[in-house]
Amino acid sequence: MIGIAKSAATYLIANAVGLLLSIVILPGFTISPMAFFVAVLLFSVVQGISSPLITKFSLKKVPQMMGGISLVTIFIGLWITSVLVAGMEIGGIANWLAATLLVWIGSLVAEILLPIYVFKQHQKDKA
Template identity: 65%
Template sequence: MIRLLISTAAYLVANAVGLFVATLLLDGFRIDPLSFVVAVALFSAVQAVLSPLITKITFKNFPQLMGGIALVTIFIVLFITASIMPGMEIGGIANWLAATLLVWLGSLIATILLPIYVFKQLRERKRQDG
């Protein structure tokens, strides 16, 4: 149960980092501060649901695209999230493409670094206390 909570927290934080990086680096990409938490939760939920579905469809029909499936998924999830969230605006086509890449890259880096540094320290503290 603890592992599931840690995994979920890491997933949410990784997506938050990715979206935050896009808001910092792209002029037209904007998420209202009050909407940010909801946007991250919605983005993560839609991604969790669509990712296996898109992977299965791609593997079956377009196996050549399997290497870029994460980028395709993030593009679609950004589209859905921006459509639903009134406080989120992405901008023109260049921003859509750049946001897809930045959210993917930010999430990827956070997904790699969080378990190494943050969660490792939490486990070590738990062992010392327990």
């Protein structure tokens, strides 16, 4: 049960890092402070649901897309989140593309580093 909680926390924090990276770097990408937590949660849920669906579709219909599944799910997650969350603006097409890449990079780095550095102490205690 603790493993699932760590995994969920890592996933949420990683997505928050990716969104924050986009907010900091892209001038037209904004999320109001109150909407940020809702946006992170909704984005994570949409991405978590759409990833297996898009993967299954890709395996059957478009196997060439398998390498870009994460980018596609992030783009879809950003789109649905921006539609449903008041206080979130992404901007023009350049921001959409850049935000997709920045969220992907930020969440990828966070998902790699968080288990190593944040949850490292707990793993040492078990050994």
